[in-house]
Amino acid sequence: MTAPDTTDAAAAIPDARRTSLLRFATAGSVDDGKSTLVGRLLHDTKSILADAYEAMERVSKERGGEEVDLALLTDGLRAEREQGITIDVAYRYFSTPKRTFILADCPGHVQYTRNTVTGASTADALVVLIDARYGVVEQTKRHLAVAALLRVPHVIVAVNKIDLLDYAQGPFRSITQHVQTHAESLGLTNVVTVPVSALKGDNVALRSDLTPWYDGPTVLEVLETVPSIDQGADDFAAAHRRGIAHPTAEQARATESGWRMPVQWVLRPQDAAISPEYREYRGYAGQVAEGTIRVGDDVVVQPSGRRTTVAGIDTADGPLDHAHTGLSVSIRLADDVDVARGDLLSSAADAVAPERAFHAHVAWLTDRPLRVRDRVLIQHGSARVQAMVTAIDGILDISLPGGTLDSSIATGHELLLNDIGVVRFQLAQPLAVEDYGRHRRTGAFCVIDPQDGNTIGAGTARASAPGTGTDAHVTI
């Protein structure tokens, strides 16, 4: 083995100390060419190293294939290679000079929709694949519904296999129209469609000469320019000013609302070995879930409702005067109030009201049905509380055309695997649950089986229980 040539490659690599991080997920039906698209993205950004490529080449040949099967790169499990399908989410890492990416490659098979929910929950963007020959199918609607439910800020629909339609504009245009109509009815506003051939490499990372009628961005260009959730609200505004992207309505609202931070751990180092200046230290450790915390801000501790002010924001690298979304910090408070793991610190200017009951959209992720009166655990931020299902108001019917998640609800009394329904919960202790449409972090929760501890549902809370008169109507 010889030392690699490092002369000019180092200059071209992105600098993780400067570039931002974008998390995105992929979704598509079986045989839409999703694994090929992922392979193409990695290949064309020169992210596949030689030995991994040679391994793919060797296996492709052993199977009698003529071309290197880029899908082999992502199917890492024995059963996946044997069956030629993707079973579980695989995470891939690549970068361009503009940005670094975390790609959650989600299986498309209907039986594994729960994995699409897993991948999309952290995504700043979702790439949905459509086979250009078949257009919008039921799985496409399901994936768009998941994107709407989880409020993935940006959706890119890759209309794949355009080469099989001789790069014709007509089918792409009618698919785009169909996608936009359906997306709008779900409340998805930032949907971009791109004509793509993952196999040939058209408009994935490189612009194609074969689609002269398309003047939009490639899939990669969209991914390189959309803002990420880790970027604070101020950055959306900055991006907007630079003309890079337009903040969504959700992001614009986020700039107006206050900050939130779940408390993970109370830092009280009463250890003789600790430097004397920190022996009286009491800090509340957590990751800023939303907004910007500033020293001097008025604080409300939930669910107790106690009020005080931020006396200091600390990190191991020194104090800060402010901390943005996504930063892990330790907060000192001016008064010695009782704060524990599971509590939520929030700005007093836009405080959170803790509730003993709330309702939510729930994506059901396990074989055992969810029924009224079932007891579950709800994990919300760092809090975990007991809950009971008091009502199942309805279940989304994916097959109904053109409805919102609300209007297309069919009646039902239990949630089955992969169902999305409206569920009402009663809580053993109050929780500061917020409307997911406004607060992605404090509106999200997991449903956990109290017996075996498994994660069985993904929930997005709504403003308040229906009929209380305070329910801001949320169209998902």
Next chain:
Amino acid sequence: MSEDDVTTSLTTLDALESEGIHIIREAVGTARKPVLLFSGGKDSVVVLHLATKAFWPGRVPFELLHVDTGHNFDEVLEFRDRTVERLGLRLQVAKVQDYIDDGRLRERPDGTRNPLQTVPLLDAIVNHGYDVVFGGARRDEEKARAKERVVSLRDEFGQWDPRNQRPELWNLYNPKHLPGQHVRVFPLSNWTELDVWRYIQREQIDLPDLYFAHERDVFTRDGMWLTPHPSVRVRDTDCPAPRSVRYRTVGDASCTGAVESTASTLDEIIAEVAATRITERGATRADDRLSEAAMEDRKKEGYF
């Protein structure tokens, strides 16, 4: 944080660091007895560094565990002990050699002890009552690891079931498990090899000297440069000769190879890692080449 466009947002390294700290605090917040698998290798060194930041100004609130194959490089073991001492932590060591000596494990015909680590690891987890076990594994290392959750449930036998993993939603981690089970937690899941090196450079983290280019006697086998070490059976046809090499991983000396390199500073290593066309494990880990699914099979048995 750096100047220009990214002043108001987190850079990739800041985002990864904050995420790692969040993961560590979440897992410790729900654990009865957490432990960090610490070998003195760069990934576990970075996890330990994140833990010191997560609990600053307090002390890291868990002990460390090293599964020693008996084939480790002396300089790495010295570095391991020095680090533990500096931070005032407690280190437990589970030795493969003890198991071989009393007959519970048998030496393999190929001499490698890496696959033998699983039994002492699982015994240590049970005997010490660990319920949350931190590791430095990254998803970019290997295609089976790319499927791994950040928080991964292991059954009574330490087994990983890749087809039946818990959904991992938002940044809500679920370390809940039944008695006898435990969870493995990987705070560096989303880091790449290059991210690790960039971070080591930014934070000025101390590492064993093996990672930096140095002259040593090596011989080539299966495309890797191996060091004559008591654990490596040197054949007559092997002709060790001095070369400038460094290690990309510092595992078991019998199956961890060096790469030819003159990179002796962090800047040079970063340039080299950025330009390399060979994956970290493909270049230097013989145990991952045993079969197409070697890592997956070992992970199912309880290996990290």
